[in-house]
Amino acid sequence: MIEVRDVDKSFGDPPLWALQGIRLTVQDGEFVTVVGPSGCGKTTLLNLIAGFEFPSAGQLLVNGAPIERPGPDRVVVFQQPTLLPWLTVADNLGFGLRAREGRRFDPAPVDAMVEAMGLQGFERHYPHQLSGGMQQRVAIGRALLLRPAILLMDEPFGALDAETRQEMQRFLLNLWRTDHPTVLFVTHDVDEALLLGDQVVVLSARPGTIVRRISVPFNRPRKWDLVMSREFIELKKQVLKLLRGAPADSWIGEATQGGDNGR
Numbered sequence: 717m718i719e720v721r722d723v724d725k726s727f728g729d730p731p732l733w734a735l736q737g738i739r740l741t742v743q744d745g746e747f748v749t750v751v752g753p754s755g756c757g758k759t760t761l762l763n764l765i766a767g768f769e770f771p772s773a774g775q776l777l778v779n780g781a782p783i784e785r786p787g788p789d790r791v792v793v794f795q796q797p798t799l800l801p802w803l804t805v806a807d808n809l810g811f812g813l814r815a816r817e818g819r820r821f822d823p824a825p826v827d828a829m830v831e832a833m834g835l836q837g838f839e840r841h842y843p844h845q846l847s848g849g850m851q852q853r854v855a856i857g858r859a860l861l862l863r864p865a866i867l868l869m870d871e872p873f874g875a876l877d878a879e880t881r882q883e884m885q886r887f888l889l890n891l892w893r894t895d896h897p898t899v900l901f902v903t904h905d906v907d908e909a910l911l912l913g914d915q916v917v918v919l920s921a922r923p924g925t926i927v928r929r930i931s932v933p934f935n936r937p938r939k940w941d942l943v944m945s946r947e948f949i950e951l952k953k954q955v956l957k958l959l960r961g962a963p964a965d966s967w968i969g970e971a972t973q974g975g976d977n978g979r
């Protein structure tokens with residue numbers, strides 16, 4: 717379980733407040749998506765949970781223990797692919813696994829991931845020989861191969877074309893169904909947030925505060941034409957309204973009132 721307890725985060729002096737009063741609990745195996753205007757602190761929130769940054773006030777815990785540093789239980793997929801330029805696609809994919817398993821390293825899951833990520837024929841290529849979307853698929857595959865307890869994903873599909881994006885969403889949901897990692901997934905795309913998440917956390921403009929946490933009422937597995945349904949469009953309208961700063965009126969599947977800030 718991830719607990720974010722009344723966290724504020726500022727940068728610099730005079731302080732620039734990125735996040736204020738964030739209170740959020742994510743249960744084991746939950747898929748939570750985070751939406752909010754550009755610069756509202758979404759990446760900062762993930763960085764705090766990853767242990768890359770520290771809060772200015774408040775506390776962050778994983779399974780009851782304060783987050784003090786990055787750990788193998790939390791794997792991050794960044795907006796931009798961060799590949800090692802001197803390693804091939806296959807070696808980049810297997811990098812984390814090989815580091816973890818040492819001599820017990822088994823390449824079979826890497827081969828399977830090459831296929832799952834649609835990278836067949838590019839195993840021996842280097843990152844500079846790939847398109848941006850292919851590089852991102854390598855970065856996603858590398859993270860998923862580690863089968864972490866907690867997956868922190870920062871707009872991982874933003875650079876992908878629509879079709880690949882849909883494939884990656886499907887793949888991620890399949891993996892989530894079998895492994896049940898806890899997922900915190902940042903996106904600008906409200907459709908994606910509602911299609912993937914059990915819960916959607918809506919952040920305000922900077923300093924980011926939790927405006928609303930919404931329980932997504934659609935059963936799983938979710939079909940891709942769900943986005944065309946009346947219920948989906950209604951919920952999407954409400955999220956878009958919140959993102960524009962307008963008060964939402966009627967709520968579908970609401971989890972909380974604004975007062976307790978997202979719990």
Ligand SMILES: Nc1ncnc2c1ncn2[C@@H]1O[C@H](COP(=O)(O)OP(=O)(O)OP(=O)(O)O)[C@@H](O)[C@H]1O
Nearest residue numbers: 727728734752753754755756757758759760761922
């Ligand atoms: N290391 C840092 N040093 C100084 N300011 C920072 C740092 N990291 C983030 N910020 C500032 O904190 C605010 C929130 O940034 P953050 O990247 O978390 O926003 P975001 O919601 O992820 O944005 P986007 O949607 O555009 O990716 C921004 O004003 C940013 O300039």
